[in-house]
Amino acid sequence: MTKDFDVVVVGAGHAGCEAAVAAARLGKKVLLTTLHERSIGMLPCNPSIGGTAKGHLVCEIDALGGIMGILADKAAIQIKMLNAAKGPAVRSLRAQIDKARYHEAMVDLLKHTPNLTLAIGEVNGLIWQDQKITGVVFNGEKINCRAVVVATGTYLQSKTFVGSVVKFEGPTGLPNSTTLEQSFIDMGIEIRRFKTGTPARVDIDSIDYSQTEIQNGDDNIRAFSFLATHPIKNICPCYLAYTNETTHQIIREHIKESAMYSGLIHGVGPRYCPSIEDKITRFADRTRHQTFLERESMSSREIYLQGLSSSLPAEVQSQFIHSIKGLENCQIIRSGYAIEYTCINPLELLASLRHKKYQGLYCAGQINGTSGYEEAAAQGLVAGINASREIDQLPPMVLSRTNAYIGVLIDDLTTEGTLEPYRMFTARAEYRLSLRQDNADERLTPIGREVGLVDDTRFAAFTKKQAHLQKIRDMVTPKIRQEVAKQEHTLADFIKDEPADLLDQITTEIKYAGYIAREQSAIAEICRQEATALSPDMNYDDVKGLRRESQIKLNQIKPLSIGQAARISGVTPADITVLLIHLRKQQEK
Amino acid sequence: MKTIVGIGTPVGFGGIGIVRLSGAQALAIVKKMFDKPLQPRHATLGNIHGDNFTDNAIVIYFPAPHSFTGEDVVEIQAHGGWHLVNRIMQTTIQYGAVPAEPGEFTRLAVMNNKMTLSQAESTLDLINAESDAELQNAARLMAGELQNLLSQVESDLVAARAQIDAYLDYPEDLESPDLPLNQINQAKHTIANLLSTAQHGQIIKNGINVCIIGCPNAGKSSLFNALVGDNRSIVTDIAGTTTDVITEKITYQGIKINLIDTAGIRDNAATAIEVQGIARAKSTLQNADILLVVVDATTRQMLDFPHNKKHLIIYNKCDLCPDTPADGIAASAKTGKNINLVLSTLIDMVTKTAPAGNTVNLTNERQANLLRQAQTLLNEINPQEPLDKISANITLALSYIGKITGTDVDKRTLDEIFSKFCLGK
Structure with missing residues (x-):
């Protein structure tokens, strides 16, 4: 294998694959590394893609020329339009995904992407000189490159927890990354620990479906990709079951044995995706909680118990699962677990997802403190595009809150930061009536075309649709x-x-x-405010008339535009005027 | 793009009050209220009118980019009375202008490169001062009851939005909620109460405009002087010529009173200057909060005045004629009898007629306007519409209220969602 690449992408999950394919399609020589073949395009938690606000992200990724929408369409076994009756802004596609097919389709796509080399092994460290990335150490050997996209997901120095059993490993027993974290420490990058979790899987033939409610998909609704010509076929339903007082009693009795409650886990978990022990503790008055039974793959026997994520000991999990109507005799294939991993503070990143202090260093996905396949893929796409553009000495592609959920996501991360794993919600988008799934192409395909990711086929389809819309208008x-x-x-x-x-x-x-x-x-x-650019190298201590509080905040965040500066909490309109005057002074000099 | 409006001269009784608009709609808005065509950079005299007023004004149109801000700017130069200037501003808002934030005109000028470096630097302190004054004012206001009331409005609306948005973002985890109409109505009620105090608050802030009128020789000027007496404010501005109106700002029991003597009102004016003076006196009279009608107790000759306006009749020279009618106060400028009673009655006439049950007043037109916009959005809510529209109305209403309180409501909504609802896989 050659030792010289333009871009090295660390991790082949949803962020890493988008980044690698985007950079390769933009003509860069890309090395995509993964710790294990099984980790490529894997969905380690729920077997679905899309959902509220996440469906928007997938449509946007597709509109820009990314891959998640096309692959999700290929691997979908059921599709629903959530919120169909609650207004067009909040309508979101959600597909149940055949995990095995998604993984295979991803591997196939990677293998057929020119300029892309897929390699199995561990990136042990980053190499940098004068605040600039020059290479990585891969399987102990030096690889030269001009940019790195770090997309380590939940694998960086990760630990899993089942009751008191702690293992130093990645998700589903896969190997984790043990050496790369030290590079971040050496580079002076702040690291933190976040936590997430997943429920148990049970055998498909051991469930009494007569005790559950069937959940069918919607017929004849659109697919994720704007290139899709047919609606997705629903070939497999989901089922709905409920916990009961007995379930809750079992969990309450054993709550101290849960890794989350025994003090074993130090990482911060997401409020919006609580474990079943959290739900029962925080919402003590609820007499039941729902669990959707979702098929993992048409080629697997595993059923995912949505809503029951837990880090209780395996025998307690078994006990409470068997107390659920329909699951009394189910066979548990693997237990749920919590996983803790290393991530960075996204306030250290620019809106391009490049690290503020290091040229050529990009981070995407869970390492930036997010959760979710779709959030990861969206960042991967942006990081891959911008790593390529940095090499080409082009200005980064920065999406705005005003034209994309992806813009909202990255602006939130890099302007406000996050104290828990960040999930996208429609409630986060202040212009959500304008940022709909149906017009994602109108908003973003021209940008994708300019960047170079939208090929002639996609652009022709887009132009045709726009003309058709105009004809009807x-x-x-x-x-x-x-x-x-x-x-x-x-x-x-x-x-x-x-x-x-x-x-x-x-x-x-x-x-x-x-x-x-x-x-x-x-x-x-x-x-208009965003059109006035600010340099990431600006020292706000030099700006006469700024209040001290604002100087500190601005120096920490280093906004790229007056618009972003104005969104920083604590920065007043008067501060913005002071900044504008300062800029004008600079111009006249 | 929004068109902003602001009062370009200090609020009070200057000779002239300038209302300035900047933005693409500036000309269109002013055209709706001014009766003469406008030429770029020409001063045009005409009539400016709104819902309940008409007045002479000079209007100048500066097309972009050759204006103070670099955008289309229209300046309306009207008579300086607070009421009039305020009503002109109100009317522009009615037609789509938005009240300027502190320092916003200057900010535009800077952004559009309309200022030289030295100009820009010299305005810097000014902008900070404006902003500080605004902040201090806000802090003072926010310390008290207004803070409580607006927090209540915010809490109600955040709860309402959280209930809707939790359902929108977690459609499968929650049962279909009832529309949180209770919270919305409660918020609407509180806002309406606050707004009913806005006008009153303005009077408290800027002073009660009391216009002294009466027949010649009724003793207007001597009463004026007696009322001013020891209550004279430190700052005294006497505007115009002798035939113009004379204003004194006095403070009594902590409340400002702007006392206006219209010495020159008579029908047979001698000179052109006097005609102008009389015209101005009449417009002042129109804009007064209270008319102080001075009657010579000995002759009881009453000047004709608009009786629909709030007024107080004073039977002056009561030292010469102790027996006066009961519809007014017997007083004497000469002996000082009942002069303080006149002042306290004036204050009672304003404060005692304030909306009951409220201990808080909105004193700031910007705040009142933000609340009015929030009110409009909440009134627009139609339960038959899809939830994303309803949520949009609540969210925007919250953002207007957030501009008064400085709260980041988006974050609060998500906190509320996660603390109240059990969600997630």
Whole structure:
């Protein structure tokens, strides 16, 4: 194997694969490393992709020319449109994924991506000189490169917990990364510990389905990818079961044996994804909690018990699971566990996901304090694109809160930071009526095209769809607009023989016109502020007239634009004016 | 892009009050309220009108980029009365302008490169001062009851939004919630109460405008002097010529009173200057909070005045004629009899008619306007609409209130969601 690459990507999970494929497609020579073949494109927790706000992320990744949407469509075994009746802004696709097929499709894609070398082994350290990445140590050997994307997920110095059993290992018993953490310490990068967890898996034929409620998918709804020509077929349902007082009693009796409660785990877990012991402790008045029984793969016997993540001892898990109606006689294939891993403080990153102090060092996914496959993939895509652009000496691609959930995600991480694993919610997007799944292509495909990731096929499909939309818009007379807005008629009553999804999109534009206009005027204001760039090298101690508190905050965060500076808590409008005057002074010098 | 509006001159009784608009809609907004066509950079005299007023004003239009801020700017130069200037500003807001944040005009000027370096530097302290004053004012206000009331509004709305958004972000974990109409209505109620105090608060802040009127020789000027007496404010500004209105700011029982003597009101004006003076006196009279109608107790000759305005009749020279009608106060500028009673009655007339049950007043037009915008958004909520629209209205209303209280409500909403609802895989 050659020792010279443009970009080395550490980790082949959802962030790493997006980063590696993006950089390779942009013409960079890429080495993608993984500790184990099984870790490639693996879904170590829930067997689904999408969901509220996460579906938006997947559509955006696809619109930019990323891979997650296409692979999820290929591996989907059931699909639902969540929030179908609650308004177009919050409609989110969620697909049950055949994990084995997803992994195979990913391996296949990686193998057929030109410029990309996949290698199994451990990156033991980063090599840098004068605040600039020059290579990595891989399996003890030096590899030269100009940029690194670190996407170590939950593998960095990770530990798993089942009751009092602690193992120094990665997810599902896979090997973890034991040496790379030291590089971060040596480089002066702040490290912290986060925690997450997963429930037990049970055998598919050991469940009494008559005691559960069947959950079917939705028919004839769109796929994630804008390139998909057919809706996804629903080939496997989910089932719904409930915990009961007996379950809760068992958990309460043994709560002190849970690794989370015995003090073994020091990492911070997410509030929005609590373990079953957390739910029972914090919501003591609830008499039952639901658990969705979800198939892991058509080629596996494992059923995932959504909602029951736990770090109780294996025998206690077995006891409480067997107290659930329908699961009385189930056979447990593997127990749930908690996992603690090393991550960094994302405030040390620029909005390009490059480290502020090190040229060529990018971080993406759980190492940045997020959780979720979709959040990871979104960051991987941005990091891969920007690593490539740095090498080409091009300005980074920075998405804004005003045009993408990905922009919201990265802006939150790099402007506010996070104290717990960060998950995307629609509630985090202040312009969510404008940032919909159905217009992700309109918002981002032109950007992906400019960057170079959107190929001719995708761009042609996009242009065609936009022209088609425009054709329908032109058919909407003021009278039609009024009738549709008043809900007296649907658009299909007036405009025949046009695709339902396009009519839906235009119906939203009509019904939400006032709301969207209001958001657009706020967005115009933000864009104006973001057009004024700030240098990441600026020393705010030199800015006369800034309050001390603001100087400290600005020096820590080093915003890239006046807009980002204005979003930092504690920075006042007066501070912003002072900054603008300072910039003007610099210009005149 | 928003169009901002601000009062460009100190609030009070200067000779002229300037209302300044900046932004793409500036010209369109002013056109709706001004009766003469405007030419770029020409001063045009005409009538400016709104819901309940009409007045002479000079309006100047500075098209972008050749203006103070670099955007389209329109300046309205009107008579300096607080009421009038405020109403002009109100009317522009009604037509779509947004009240400027402290230092915002200067900020625009800086952003659009309309200032030289030295100008920019010299405005720096000014901007900080404006901002500090605003902050101090806010801090003072926020310390008390207003803080409590607005926190209550925020809590209600955050709870309402959390209930909706938790369901939107976790559709499979929660049962379909009832729309949190109780919280929304409670917030609306509190906001409406606060807003009803806004006008009153403005009067307290800027002083009660009391206009002394009466027939010649009723003793207006001597009463004016008696009322001013020891209560004279440290700062005294006497505007205009002798035929113009004369204003004294006095403080009595801690409340400011702007006392205006309209010496020159008579029908047969001798000179052109006097005609102007009379015109101005009449407009002052229109904008007064209270008319102090001075009647000579010996002749009881009453000047015709607009009776629909709040007024207090004073039978002056009561030392010469002890028997006066009961519809007014008997007083004497000469002996000083009942002069303090006149002052305390004036204050009672304003404070005692304040909306009951509130110990807090909104004194700031910017705050009042933010609350009004929040109110409009909450009133718009229609339970038949999809939840994403309803949530958008609550969220935007919260962001307006957050501009008064400085709370980051987005974070609070997520905290509320996670603490109240059991969610997640």
